Amino acid sequence: MNNNISINTGEAATSKGSGVLETSGIGSCLVIILFDEKTNVGGMAHAMLPSRKSVANEQNMNKSAKYVDEAIDILVDDINKLGGDINNLKARIIGGAKMFKILSGDNRGIGFNNIEAAKKKLREVGIMIDSEDTGGTVGRIVKLDIKNGLIEVVKRM
């Protein structure tokens, strides 16, 4: 049985015990992975923007994995429902690149802001960042194997 779950921008997914979660097209977006190695429960979210305060006129009022801060809330809730423990969770963050110089002008860009938003939110909820593969100017693809918590990051060489 194929247990691969592919997630798109603005989406999150969780799984317990088995399955491979994957997402691609990570440019300035940030992928947040949370994993509880004691219960083998984990999840992945592909967020585009730091928070809904970043958007001039967001019409959708529901919590959304489009935003880094809300994506982390969604992952924590969903992992909790599957029997994971927030006290055991470790985070990995991937992405936040600056693909084009003209985007965001001279500012560090949305990618940088996404990374900072994730670090701030994870600090607030008490989840430690285990590793990060962030910044730069290249796109990424990432896979998470729920069986063992291993992740694979692919970049264009």
Add this chain to the structure above:
Amino acid sequence: MQLNSAEQDKIKEVINIGVGQGLVAFTKMIDSQIDYEIPVIMIERVEDASRRLEISNTTKSVVLLQMKSDGEGFMMLTFSPETASQIATKMTGEASNFSNLLEMDKSALRELGNIVSGASFTAFNRFLDINVVQSPPDIATDMYTSLVHSILAEIGTLTDQILIIKVTFEIASFNSRGEFLFLFTPQATKNIIEATDRKLAGHE
């Protein structure tokens, strides 16, 4: 944001005029016939746009320009790296390596973007009596999804919904295809439709 069929037709007509002029300039620069298809129009939430466009992780070269003033949004000119390399070779007269575009190649492609978009926006502005201003161009080569998502995130700070217009074209002498992708905010879409209505009213 919603567009009825009459409004979609107005947008297509305006894009046809702009893209037509842009491709005339393109044809002259590379000395090749270029044919293009009818524009395809979509309205989507920013996070759903790439799914709707059915873009893949294939590596592409994208020349990007930001549009400001009356037409806020982005314009992308997309090719395979091989086609980008062929274009650069034609423009510079120097052989180009598609797996490693040199600064001279990138500069030529940025200049292409500048000239093609300049011709397109001049046509838009004259036809509609509006003022769409373009940024200097930029170029990147990477997984197409990563490039598009980064641009969508940027426009996502302005709006949660965008108007997307895709125009596919074929470069005869390279036997290859490319595409224009326009992304407009709802306000820019409204400006274009109102300008079209004023133009039509002026002819009645």
